[in-house]
Amino acid sequence: xxxxxxxxxxxxxxxxxxxxxxxxxxxxxxxxxxxxxxxxxxxxxxxxxxxxxxxxxxxxxxxxxxxxxxxxxxxxxxxxxxxxxxxxxxxxxxxxxxxxxxxxxxxxxxxxxxxxxxxxxxxxxxxxxxxxxxxxxxxxxxxxxxxxxxxxxxxxxxxxxxxxxxxxxxxxxxxxxxxxxxxxxxxxxxxxxxxxxxxxxxxxxxxxxxxxxxxxxxxxxxxxxxxxxxxxxxxxxxxxxxxxxxxxxxxxxxxxxxxxxxxxxxxxxxxxxxxxxxxxxxxxxxxxxxxxxxxxxxxxxxxxxxxxx
Amino acid sequence: xxxxxxxxxxxxxxxxxxxxxxxxxxxxxxxxxxxxxxxxxxxxxxxxxxxxxxxxxxxxxxxxxxxxxxxxxxxxxxxxxxxxxxxxxxxxxxxxxxxxxxxxxxxxxxxxxxxxxxxxxxxxxxxxxxxxxxxxxxxxxxxxxxxxxxxxxxxxxxxxxxxxxxxxxxxxxxxxxxxxxxxxxxxxxxxxxxxxxxxxxxxxxxxxxxxxxxxxxxxxxxxxxxxxxxxxxxxxxxxxxxxxxxxxxxxxxxxxxxxxxxxxxxxxxxxxxxxxxxxxxxxxxxxxxxxxxxxxxxxxxxxxxxxxxxxxxxxxxxxxxxxxxxxxxxxxxxxxxxxxxxxxxxxxxxxxxxxxxxxxxxxxxxxxxxxxxxxxxxxxxxxxxxxxxxxxxxxxxxxxxxxxxxxxxxxxxxxxxxxxxxxxxxxxxxxxxxxxxxxxxxxxxxxxxxxxxxxxxxxxxxxxxxxxxxxxxxxxxxxxxxxxxxxxxxxxxxxxxxxxxxxxxxxxxxxxxxxxxxxxxxxxxxxxxxxxxxxxxxxxxxxxxxxxxxxxxxxxxxxxxxxxxxxxxxxxxxxxxxxxxxxxxxxxxxxxxxxxxxxxxxxxxxxxxxxxxxxxxxxxxxxxxxxxxxxxxxxxxxxxxxxxxxxxxxxxxxx
Numbered sequence: 017x018x019x020x021x022x023x024x025x026x027x028x029x030x031x032x033x034x035x036x037x038x039x040x041x042x043x044x045x046x047x048x049x050x051x052x053x054x055x056x057x058x059x060x061x062x063x064x065x066x067x068x069x070x071x072x073x074x075x076x077x078x079x080x081x082x083x084x085x086x087x088x089x090x091x092x093x094x095x096x097x098x099x100x101x102x103x104x105x106x107x108x109x110x111x112x113x114x115x116x117x118x119x120x121x122x123x124x125x126x127x128x129x130x131x132x133x134x135x136x137x138x139x140x141x142x143x144x145x146x147x148x149x150x151x152x153x154x155x156x157x158x159x160x161x162x163x164x165x166x167x168x169x170x171x172x173x174x175x176x177x178x179x180x181x182x183x184x185x186x187x188x189x190x191x192x193x194x195x196x197x198x199x200x201x202x203x204x205x206x207x208x209x210x211x212x213x214x215x216x217x218x219x220x221x222x223x224x225x226x227x228x229x230x231x232x233x234x235x236x237x238x239x240x241x242x243x244x245x246x247x248x249x250x251x252x253x254x255x256x257x258x259x260x261x262x263x264x265x266x267x268x269x270x271x272x273x274x275x276x277x278x279x280x281x282x283x284x285x286x287x288x289x290x291x292x293x294x295x296x297x298x299x300x301x302x303x304x305x306x307x308x309x310x311x312x313x314x315x316x317x318x319x320x321x322x323x324x325x
Numbered sequence: 326x327x328x329x330x331x332x333x334x335x336x337x338x339x340x341x342x343x344x345x346x347x348x349x350x351x352x353x354x355x356x357x358x359x360x361x362x363x364x365x366x367x368x369x370x371x372x373x374x375x376x377x378x379x380x381x382x383x384x385x386x387x388x389x390x391x392x393x394x395x396x397x398x399x400x401x402x403x404x405x406x407x408x409x410x411x412x413x414x415x416x417x418x419x420x421x422x423x424x425x426x427x428x429x430x431x432x433x434x435x436x437x438x439x440x441x442x443x444x445x446x447x448x449x450x451x452x453x454x455x456x457x458x459x460x461x462x463x464x465x466x467x468x469x470x471x472x473x474x475x476x477x478x479x480x481x482x483x484x485x486x487x488x489x490x491x492x493x494x495x496x497x498x499x500x501x502x503x504x505x506x507x508x509x510x511x512x513x514x515x516x517x518x519x520x521x522x523x524x525x526x527x528x529x530x531x532x533x534x535x536x537x538x539x540x541x542x543x544x545x546x547x548x549x550x551x552x553x554x555x556x557x558x559x560x561x562x563x564x565x566x567x568x569x570x571x572x573x574x575x576x577x578x579x580x581x582x583x584x585x586x587x588x589x590x591x592x593x594x595x596x597x598x599x600x601x602x603x604x605x606x607x608x609x610x611x612x613x614x615x616x617x618x619x620x621x622x623x624x625x626x627x628x629x630x631x632x633x634x635x636x637x638x639x640x641x642x643x644x645x646x647x648x649x650x651x652x653x654x655x656x657x658x659x660x661x662x663x664x665x666x667x668x669x670x671x672x673x674x675x676x677x678x679x680x681x682x683x684x685x686x687x688x689x690x691x692x693x694x695x696x697x698x699x700x701x702x703x704x705x706x707x708x709x710x711x712x713x714x715x716x717x718x719x720x721x722x723x724x725x726x727x728x729x730x731x732x733x734x735x736x737x738x739x740x741x742x743x744x745x746x747x748x749x750x751x752x753x754x755x756x757x758x759x760x761x762x763x764x765x766x767x768x769x770x771x772x773x774x775x776x777x778x779x780x781x782x783x784x785x786x787x788x789x790x791x792x793x794x795x796x797x798x799x800x801x802x803x804x805x806x807x808x809x810x811x812x813x814x815x816x817x818x819x820x821x822x823x824x825x826x827x828x829x830x831x832x833x834x835x836x837x838x839x840x841x842x843x844x845x846x847x848x849x850x851x852x853x854x855x856x857x858x859x860x861x862x863x864x865x866x867x868x869x870x871x872x873x874x875x876x877x878x879x880x881x882x883x884x885x886x887x888x889x890x891x892x893x894x895x896x897x898x899x900x901x902x903x904x905x906x907x908x909x910x911x912x913x914x915x916x917x918x919x920x921x922x923x924x925x926x927x928x929x930x931x932x933x934x935x936x937x938x939x940x941x942x943x944x945x946x947x948x949x950x951x952x953x954x955x956x957x958x959x960x961x962x963x964x965x966x967x968x969x970x971x972x973x974x975x976x977x978x979x980x
Contacts, residue, residue, distance in 0.1 A: 054367060058376075060384070061382065061384050149364055150364070155365070156362070186367075191362050230360070231358070231359065231360045232357075234357040234358075236356065236380075
């Protein structure tokens with residue numbers, strides 16, 4: 017690998033395109049480069065890209081497809097979290113980091129999607145969401161700030177930090193949320209579908225006269241408490257460990273809810289559902305964006321294959 | 326928590342958590358507020374203005390409020406754990422799988438139902454031998470039956486069939502379910518919750534049945550109080566049962582139960598709700614108003630489970646340690662539904678109980694009727710004439726009564742004056758039954774199967790003769806074991822005796838109660854090591870398994886089926902200024918079976934005391950009339966054991 021002082025390829029645009037092609041070839045639907053300065057300015061201390069990689073020059077964000085149309089249509093929540101699709105994104109990002117190092121000699125890291133182990137279950141080391149938004153491959157929705165893309169709907173995001181300097185993209189000029197049908201519903205009942213169907217009632221907001229987001233309120237704690245089981249594991253363990261009454265702690269670990277959780281976490285069931293996804297299930301962008309359907313996404317390729325002589 | 330650092334090392338105090346907990350929680354990223362969409366244009370001024378609305382990291386909070394990052398982290402985690410105890414996964418499971426979330430179905434964690442301490446205490450009293458329980462379930466005796474489940478089934482299958490008949494008031498199963506649902510909602514709003522005890526002191530009326538089922542619908546526990554009980558007995562039982570509500574008549578001819586409960590309310594901390602039947606009483610709720618004005622209970626209100634306690638009945642004792650008998654649906658309803666075909670009771674029958682519903686024998690008639698969907702004919706208060714008239718008018722097919730009821734009718738010649746031909750089944754129980762009474766009754770009602778039943782509050786119907794049994798069997802025995810019941814005759818060392826030998830009747834099986842509530846002293850002697858319940862009754866069993874009750878080893882006096890322990894009367898008498906020592910024993914009575922005979926030894930220098938003086942003295946102590954001595958024998962000396970206990974067996978009643 018080259019030392020940074022040796023410099024990297026003179027054509028960052030070509031390098032960027034090569035990286036994008038690599039990611040898309042391996043399954044990314046959208047790829048962008050976030051403005052590092054913007055990230056550094058927005059992310060809180062301890063969670064800035066330079067906190068993880070001091071010599072980072074570029075932040076690459078990529079998105080992979082989420083649920084299939086069938087998964088969105090099923091009433092079973094166990095199917096909403098279809099499991100492991102986000103891992104594809106991480107795989108692509110991991111490969112991308114290697115690709116950059118091998119192709120361009122620039123040190124790169126696949127950004128771990130993990131939480132900050134000292135800051136509780138709701139604080140990530142790095143906000144992959146922020147990377148994606150600044151990179152222009154998603155925009156914050158009313159649905160708990162979940163990013164949506166006008167073409168691909170709901171995606172899982174992954175990031176790569178690299179010392180390779182790449183020209184940044186800009187955030188999307190238009191936010192697809194709220195969709196026109198959501199605006200109509202809001203005008204009628206004062207709530208969008210995600211607000212109405214949230215089981216924890218943790219979403220609320222206003223739409224302005226132009227049909228844009230005016231304000232958004234997301235009670236993350238309520239959402240996490242009710243619908244995000246990954247919150248429960250560290251909390252149950254923390255309570256048990258902290259509990260000065262050991263028998264009480266053991267009871268807490270072994271009560272029926274917890275035992276079900278252990279079972280679901282274990283490999284036995286294979287169906288651990290994390291989020292309830294009700295907000296996404298009723299979101300017209302997540303489920304009906306032009307390229308949200310995996311079948312539609314591949315139509316062009318299939319047509320080309322069919323027309324091959 | 327910062328790893329490796331204890332709370333003391335971090336300098337965290339409870340006061341610090343109380344001071345900063347709310348602030349840190351609010352400043353952290355638990356609530357995200359955003360205005361507009363400034364990221365679209367990277368409007369830095371706006372982004373930075375709104376940054377706090379998106380939540381602050383621990384380090385940022387630390388800088389703002391002057392705590393270390395570790396302290397902020399500890400307090401934030403503490404607050405989150407305190408506020409969000411998780412556990413909501415249950416709702417994911419409840420609502421998950423094939424159903425969609427519905428916000429209205431989600432009950433916040435803080436509002437989830439919690440059993441009270443007394444309710445948990447009562448539930449803890451339901452301890453059964455797991456090996457025996459496994460057998461009950463394997464045989465299919467213990468199922469998921471509840472009274473709510475049975476009534477719901479009848480509402481579906483026979484909604485317009487009569488459920489209750491009281492004079493010209495006839496209520497269908499549909500109508501009964503509606504009244505039950507409304508009263509349940511009324512009681513729920515008044516504060517009755519799952520697992521709580523509600524006492525009912527009512528005659529055999531529609532109101533009793535509706536109250537019973539409403540209490541059961543809420544998952545609460547019925548505790549019956551016998552109609553003759555007055556202040557002293559009521560206070561003891563209300564206190565011991567930890568009842569939260571009491572349902573009783575507004576007035577009777579000589580006292581007001583509802584006002585008595587009101588007076589007791591200040592002395593019984595658990596007692597919160599008084600429900601009166603009849604004329605309005607200030608400070609109480611009206612049962613009829615609750616039924617008329619309450620909406621139906623939300624159908625989603627959790628239904629009771631078969632393993633829940635639903636009855637807390639008291640045996641005869643009202644001494645300092647009352648013997649409460651808790652039952653889950655498992656024991657009582659298994660005994661009832663296996664009993665119905667044995668008694669040949671079907672949905673087409675009408676059952677009348679002359680025995681009060683405040684006794685388990687009376688409740689058994691309801692349980693059997695509701696097991697099959699039969700109608701119940703109600704006789705509010707027994708008199709021989711009213712019973713005969715009710716049978717003639719309402720044409721019941723099954724009659725639950727005690728030997729004194731039949732004897733009283735015989736004494737008045739009512740079998741010859743009224744048409745009692747509707748009866749196809751008569752069950753005699755509650756007290757020792759003279760064989761000649763069974764023979765006579767069978768002769769008077771040839772179309773009717775006259776049978777006997779032996780049971781206790783602890784067991785319900787353990788033994789009974791069946792329709793079709795030979796007359797000799799029905800006349801001379803209490804019959805044989807009910808399905809799911811084991812019986813044996815045992816000697817003083819709890820060894821089973823062969824057929825024909827007299828010993829203590831012991832019972833085991835799916836119907837037997839788990840043990841006395843809050844009375845470990847009684848429980849230590851109530852059961853053998855291998856789970857047989859010592860009935861205290863003497864009996865012998867023939868080769869066919871028919872059991873003849875030959876006597877009692879206990880001191881209980883059985884006055885016309887109402888059993889009571891005379892000890893509390895003796896205690897009061899012993900406190901009388903002219904009485905040195907007293908003892909009460911049963912004396913046989915041709916109608917009531919037994920009455921109380923009082924032996925007293927006077928203090929030196931006292932010449933005489935009369936029965937009237939003793940009765941007046943006891944009445945002034947609020948003792949129920951049925952417990953008052955009806956004969957007085959003055960003795961110069963009591964037969965005593967070396968430890969100065971009276972040997973009651975040596976007291977001889979003069980001819």
